[in-house]
Amino acid sequence: xxxxxxxxxxxxxxxxxxxxxxxxxxxxxxxxxxxxxxxxxxxxxxxxxxxxxxxxxxxxxxxxxxxxxxxxxxxxxxxxxxxxxxxxxxxxxxxxxxxxxxxxxxxxxxxxxxxxxxxxxxxxxxxxxxxxxxxxxxxxxxxxxxxxxxxxxxxxxxxxxxxxxxxxxxxxxxxxxxxxxxxxxxxxxxxxxxxxxxxxxxxxxxxxxxxxxxxxxxxxxxxxxxxxxxxxxxxxxxxxxxxxxxxxxxxxxxxxxxxxxxxxxxxxxxxxxxxxxxxxxxxxxxxxxxxxxxxxxxxxxxxxxxxxxxxxxxxxxxxxxxxxxxxxxxxxxxxxxxxxxxxxxxxxxxxxxxxxxxxxxxxxxxxxxxxxxxxxxxxxxxxxxxxxxxxxxxxxxxxxxxxxxxxxxxxxxxxxxxxxxxxxxxxxxxxxxxxxxxxxxxxxxxxxxxxxxxxxxxxxxxxxxxxxx
Ligand code: SAM
Ligand code: SF4
Numbered sequence: 001x002x003x004x005x006x007x008x009x010x011x012x013x014x015x016x017x018x019x020x021x022x023x024x025x026x027x028x029x030x031x032x033x034x035x036x037x038x039x040x041x042x043x044x045x046x047x048x049x050x051x052x053x054x055x056x057x058x059x060x061x062x063x064x065x066x067x068x069x070x071x072x073x074x075x076x077x078x079x080x081x082x083x084x085x086x087x088x089x090x091x092x093x094x095x096x097x098x099x100x101x102x103x104x105x106x107x108x109x110x111x112x113x114x115x116x117x118x119x120x121x122x123x124x125x126x127x128x129x130x131x132x133x134x135x136x137x138x139x140x141x142x143x144x145x146x147x148x149x150x151x152x153x154x155x156x157x158x159x160x161x162x163x164x165x166x167x168x169x170x171x172x173x174x175x176x177x178x179x180x181x182x183x184x185x186x187x188x189x190x191x192x193x194x195x196x197x198x199x200x201x202x203x204x205x206x207x208x209x210x211x212x213x214x215x216x217x218x219x220x221x222x223x224x225x226x227x228x229x230x231x232x233x234x235x236x237x238x239x240x241x242x243x244x245x246x247x248x249x250x251x252x253x254x255x256x257x258x259x260x261x262x263x264x265x266x267x268x269x270x271x272x273x274x275x276x277x278x279x280x281x282x283x284x285x286x287x288x289x290x291x292x293x294x295x296x297x298x299x300x301x302x303x304x305x306x307x308x309x310x311x312x313x314x315x316x317x318x319x320x321x322x323x324x325x326x327x328x329x330x331x332x333x334x335x336x337x338x339x340x341x342x343x344x345x346x347x348x349x350x351x352x353x354x355x356x357x358x359x360x361x362x363x364x365x366x367x368x369x370x371x372x373x374x375x376x377x378x379x380x381x382x383x384x385x386x387x388x389x390x391x392x393x394x395x396x397x398x399x400x401x402x403x404x405x406x407x408x409x410x411x412x413x414x415x416x417x418x419x420x421x422x423x424x425x426x427x428x429x430x431x432x433x434x435x436x437x438x439x440x441x442x443x444x445x446x447x448x449x450x451x452x453x454x455x456x457x458x459x460x461x462x463x464x465x466x467x468x469x
Contacts, residue, residue: 024050025059029076030067032263033225034104036176038065040160041103041130047161048134057087061099061137066106068191070365077106078117085120099123099137103130105195109369111149121145127181127196128152131159151197157206168217173416173445174259174428175219179207179234179247180226185266187293188304188372189333189364192227199227201234204242208250215256218445221285221414221428222251223261230265230274245273252283258447259414259430263289264331267307270315279322285430286323287357290315291331295350296343299336303372309350316354327357327402327431334391335364335384337375344387351394357402357431361391403433403455410465411435413450415443426459434459 024045028038041063042052053059062084067073081102088098101123102114108126115121122140125133126149140146157178168175182197183190211222224247226232232244242250244262251260260283267290277284290312294300297308319326332347351359363384366373406429413435415427425439429450436459437450449466 022050022060023053023058024061024063025053025056026063026065027056027080028065028104029073030065030069030104032176032223033178033181033227034065034067036178036225037104037127037130038063039163039171039176041065041133043161043163043167044131044133046164046167048137056084057091060097061101063101063103066102066104068105068109068195068367070362071367072365074106074109077102081114081118081121085118088120099140101125101133101136103127103133105191108149108195109191112147115145115147119145123147124149126150128156131156157202162210162213165213165217168214168219173219173414174221174223175214176223176225177207177210177214178202178225179244180229180232183227184231185228185268185306186304188302188375189336189367189370191367191370194369196227199231201226201232204234204236204247204250207234207247208254211251211254211257215254218256220257220445220447221259221261222257223263224248224251225263227264228266228269229262230269230271243271243273245271245277248274248277248284249281252281257283259283259285261285261287265290267292267305267312267315270319275315275318275322278319278326285432286326287329287430287432288319288326289329289331292350293331293333294336294339294343295347296339297346299339299343302338302375303333303336309346312350313353328354329356329432330354330359332359332361332391333364334361334387335379337364337372337379338377339364339379339387344391347391348394351391351398355402356395356398358399359395361388361395363388400455400457402431403460406431406433406452406460407455408452410449410451411462412447413437413462414447415439415445417444429460435462436460437462437464439464 026038026042028034050061066077084100091098099122100120102121103125104127107124114124122144123136124147128151129148136146180201182199183192184199186193230244233241236242248260292312295309411429413427413429415425418441419426419436423438424436425443426434426436429435435450448464450462451465452460452462454461
């Protein structure tokens with residue numbers, strides 16, 4: 001899954017008309033699923049009477065929604081908490097109380113240890129229990145240091161308030177919807193099965209209801225999210241399990257929805273009907289993020305990935321046969337225990353064989369409690385660094401080549417926000433590329449055909465050539 005760090009309070013907590021009352025600042029680290037969770041925590045905070053603080057200094061409630069996937073992501077939280085402790089003390093001296101919350105996967109993995117390392121924290125809440133945030137806040141106001149890392153029996157999603165319509169509008173025309181959580185795959189390097197728990201799918205009706213509400217507030221594109229989204233098997237009204245292809249089809253029929261995406265997928269769950277969906281559902285964007293991790297079968301076996309490099313190439317060929325213009329993206333880990341130069345060369349060869357429109361490469365990071373952390377033949381830091389640089393160089397070459405190949409083509413762009421300068425708007429192509437074009441702000445939320453004029457290092461520049469579609 002692609003990584004992003006939301007540095008500003010971008011979770012669109014509803015703002016009442018009057019400029020008073022408590023404020024909340026939510027900072028999210030890690031994957032898109034954390035962005036979604038942070039938005040839902042924003043809805044809960046709004047319901048509890050908080051409005052959005054644009055600066056952390058102004059916040060009476062600070063939530064860090066954390067990521068535990070690699071060591072650096074986790075350690076960053078403790079340095080953030082050190083700074084927030086000082087802020088909390090300064091605000092305290094000025095007579096203002098600050099509630100400090102650690103949510104997300106570090107909260108789940110470390111629980112009370114967080115309170116020991118940073119006693120200024122008031123609440124530690126895991127990703128499966130954040131719907132209890134309002135109750136936890138009441139409890140922590142009386143007795144700070146509350147920990148809730150349960151996997152409660154109640155359904156978190158049914159307990160979350162619906163996002164207010166004006167909040168959805170402020171969040172933009174492309175939205176995330178979590179449809180599946182947790183993972184049963186237990187790849188040897190990964191903490192997700194421990195922090196997010198067992199695989200579970202939301203019922204079809206609940207997902208469609210949420211999408212319809214988003215569309216009613218102007219959302220045109222939804223990305224269906226899950227740690228293993230293509231393992232989705234939510235129940236329909238008759239109690240029948242529906243797969244991801246069926247869910248995408250139903251989502252694409254929602255009035256107002258023009259584009260559907262999904263992420264992140266596991267190669268073993270790339271079913272025939274999901275591949276066919278890429279041929280048969282026009283609203284399904286021609287972009288597939290399908291992590292493989294390594295091009296070496298020996299490494300894949302040791303990773304417990306349950307597929308070989310050839311299986312992956314076969315899936316890619318079948319997806320391309322269904323949708324020839326599909327753009328591919330993947331995740332790779334370099335320096336996994338026991339990875340030799342020859343194994344790494346197989347990863348480079350696989351990347352060359354696939355041709356990625358984009359991809360993410362990470363240095364293997366040992367995670368406590370996962371089998372790979374205790375394996376012999378850990379790879380030294382210098383080798384990891386060298387392999388990472390080489391792989392990233394190749395990925396970047398392919399990304400640039402993919403972007404250059406779109407110059408001269410007409411792409412359908414969904415405009416999302418104003419551009420860098422006046423009179424300019426920016427949106428996304430079907431292949432996830434940022435596209436800048438001259439046009440009024442009224443185009444935000446509109447899909448237009450855009451002739452691509454130039455490929456710049458991180459975006460495309462184009463000219464709008466069609467009226468509304
Ligand atoms: N479910 C997806 C899959 O099957 O590949 C991946 C989800 S994971 C949250 C996102 C990415 O983080 C993985 O694809 C992997 O490349 C990377 N990752 C996970 N654990 C890691 C570790 N211990 N060290 C380095 N990268 C890791
Ligand atoms: Fe982690 Fe593997 Fe599950 Fe992906 S499939 S979330 S990498 S355990």
